[in-house]
Amino acid sequence: MELKICHLYPDVLNLYGDTGNILCMRQRLSWRGIDSGVTRVCVGETLDLSDCDLLLIGGGQDFEQEVLLPDLCSGKAETLRSAIEDGICVLAICGGYQMLGQYYETWQGLRCDFVGALDLYTVGSQQRMIGNTVYRFRNTDGSESSIVGFENHSGKTWLAEGVEPLARVEVGFGNNGEDGTEGVHYRNVFGTYSHGPLLPKNPVFCDLLLRTALERRYGKADLIPLDDSAEQEAHDAMLRRLRKA
Amino acid sequence: MRISFRAVLAIWVCKLLRMVSRLLHRGGTAMPGRIAQKLCPDLLSRLSWGVTTVAVTGTNGKTTCSRMIEEAFRESGLPYFANRSGANLMSGVVTEFVMNASAFGRMKKSYAVIECDEAAARTVFGQLHPSVIVVTNLFRDQLDRYGEITHTLSNIREGIRHVPDAVLCLNADCSLTASLADDGLANRIVWYGLDALAGRPQTASVLSDASHCIRCKAEYEYDYHTYAHLGGFRCPKCGYHRPDADFAVEEILSMDDSSSSVRFRDPSGVSTLKVNLPAVYNLYNAAAAAAAAESVGVSPEICRQALSGFACGFGRMENFPIAGGTRMILVKNPAGCTQALEYLSTVQKDFVLVVCLNDRSADGTDVSWIWDAGFELLQPLKDRIKRLYVSGDRAADMRVRLKYAGLPDSNITVQADTGKLVEALRQETLPVFILPTYTAMLDLRGEIVRRCGGAEFWE
Structure with a gap:
């Protein structure tokens, strides 16, 4: 069994330890005897998702986002839209999450068109939404889990009517600090503002992604349970701290 | 004027x-x-x-x-x-x-x-x-x-x-x-x-x-x-x-x-x-x-x-006469931390490693940077690292980072209490390398100075 991971824009969207997410996925696969390979697609390179199981897009700086706009227009946006409709599993974080939406409008009113794969948009604000977070999310089996992470963004993201958020905010700001939603869940796309990075301290969520991607390729995926005591302790330590505050 | x-x-x-x-x-x-x-x-x-x-x-x-x-x-x-x-x-x-x-x-x-x-x-x-x-x-x-x-x-x-x-x-x-x-x-x-x-x-x-x-x-x-x-x-x-x-x-x-x-x-x-x-x-x-x-x-x-003839101090490659010789290397961000880890690869003997991660405002409240630092450099050294302590407010995060860097979790001791950590280090006979973030360095130095003597931070 092998899982093929594509890391989009590792050269520019790599701000908040997002490579830790890839490391986490690969280790958790390897501990279960599942192989994985990572293809890095940088600015100027061709994006081919036909053989990709899991796509990761991280967050970046404003300067770097400027580099991306013309590159997205040169074919990548179209590839992303059709792969997403086709059910590819995606983890998109912060800037990468915003990028999959319709557009980004700066607080001065300048509008940049984004990929348009998801029905959401982002408006820049002068408020920096920053700090440790707890989000509540519903597993596929209906049970609820928490996601702990760190957010640092000034863009406020708004989901269109009927678009499902990934989670609800318990501590922190989430999409916009106003409507209590966090991230997006559309088909097999998981978008979130949570870095830290997200996956190492949220093994349940990491395994959900891996299962989604493996099931799509192999029809079924039995993930052997791992000893997550270190991960769970880091998760719980943050929950204890934030819930006490 | x-x-x-x-x-x-x-x-x-x-x-x-x-x-x-x-x-x-x-x-x-x-x-x-x-x-x-x-x-x-x-x-x-x-x-x-x-x-x-x-x-x-x-x-x-x-x-x-x-x-x-x-x-x-x-x-x-x-x-x-x-x-x-x-x-x-x-x-x-x-x-x-x-x-x-x-x-x-x-x-x-x-x-x-x-x-x-x-x-x-x-x-x-x-x-x-x-x-x-x-x-x-x-x-x-x-x-x-x-x-x-x-x-x-x-x-x-x-x-x-x-x-x-x-x-x-x-x-x-x-x-x-x-x-x-x-x-x-x-x-x-x-x-x-x-x-x-x-x-x-x-x-x-x-x-x-x-x-x-x-x-x-x-x-x-x-x-x-x-x-x-x-x-x-x-x-x-x-x-x-x-x-x-x-x-x-x-x-x-x-x-x-x-x-x-x-x-x-x-x-x-x-x-x-x-x-x-x-x-x-x-x-x-x-x-x-x-x-x-x-x-x-x-x-x-x-x-x-x-x-x-230069000797630095204040947590920057600073030496302390405890254990088999202790060296403290302040780490603050991925670039500096990776350089400290590169340095550890040049150490040709068995040693004890301590990583202390705090997330107070002087350290930066976002600890995601530890995932951008090359802790994987420790993997080839794992037989030489005889004991590994993690400490600080975010010790649990550091433990996870080291686990995913390929170091055996069973070899990692979490010691959140700085005083107990310094006491444990005093019992060591091997050389000790301590990688603390800024406020962790202040705490550790304070504790070492209190227990073993040395200069206060402002001196």
Whole structure:
């Protein structure tokens, strides 16, 4: 069994330890005897998702986002839209999450068109939404889990009517600090503002992604349970701290 | 500029507050200056007049570089003072100047070495009137506090605009730092850097803080990398490239886990330089220090002498006589931490490793940077690392990081209590390496000093 991971824009969207997410996925696969390979697609390179199981897009700086706009227009946006409709599993974080939406409008009113794969948009604000977070999310089996992470963004993201958020905010700001939603869940796309990075301290969520991607390729995926005591302790330590505050 | 009545009042208040702080066994390195500055907002401007000051700013290496410059000043017998405690915001700089002024504002010493926080540079430089400004480098660091790297860069640029007479000593190998020379500054510029990296070939860091040209956004090409994004960069599109260095490490002749020997070029010629600290990043600090000290007239011979006998302190490769010898290496961000881990790979013996991760505001509240630091470098050393302790407010996160770096979780001890940690380390007979973040370093040093003796942090 092998899982093929594509890391989009590792050269520019790599701000908040997002490579830790890839490391986490690969280790958790390897501990279960599942192989994985990572293809890095940088600015100027061709994006081919036909053989990709899991796509990761991280967050970046404003300067770097400027580099991306013309590159997205040169074919990548179209590839992303059709792969997403086709059910590819995606983890998109912060800037990468915003990028999959319709557009980004700066607080001065300048509008940049984004990929348009998801029905959401982002408006820049002068408020920096920053700090440790707890989000509540519903597993596929209906049970609820928490996601702990760190957010640092000034863009406020708004989901269109009927678009499902990934989670609800318990501590922190989430999409916009106003409507209590966090991230997006559309088909097999998981978008979130949570870095830290997200996956190492949220093994349940990491395994959900891996299962989604493996099931799509192999029809079924039995993930052997791992000893997550270190991960769970880091998760719980943050929950204890934030819930006490 | 004259000392006004207001200024004298502010000086007295500052000195008094400092005295009270010390009686209460507090450092009093910043608070007195903060109050004094409220009483007299241009106090620093009034005091710094007539003092020949070297200011050191940038992401990594400020403290080490400042100590090296100090050493050169001491060797050449210049009367100087320095903000040695690490209080490097406006408040700390003001406190330091007041403590070195008479009750009526006359400076007792004519030279100063001032380490300046890169965000504070914007406001400090204009009042400090430095004769020389050293910019060490720019890396991603505490994004929650500084914001994005380009923002830090513009803070420094704005600070420099206030002092057109200051000589700038800039890191030629850092494309971000070198871009400070862009917009027709009046300042004289002295470049320093590493001309190439001899010995172990370095590959381009996967993770770069500056992969694309700051001028035209094309991707840089590199003739060589030293570490992170530092090296012989050039932009294939607009031609922006690494400037030739006036103070340059031409070749590394030898390097072990305690010192390096290099062929060094300065405007006076080429000579052999011994740097009494290990690791490549300290060669940058040494070149920067030589450039700065020579810019205020210290002779090349004295600079060489100072660097060869230099011993750092305050958590920067600082040695403590506990266990089988303990060395503390402050880590703050991915670039610096990866360099510390690279250094550990040069240690050819069994050792005990301690990593202390805090997330207080001085450390940065976002600890995601530990995933960008190359802890995987420890993986090949795992048989030599006999015990591994993690500590600090975010010890649990550090444990997960090390687990995913491929180190056996069963070998990791979580010891959140600093006192108990130091007690445990005292029982060790092997050499110990401690990698703490800033506030963890203060706590640990305090604990070691309390239990084993040594200097308080402000001394």
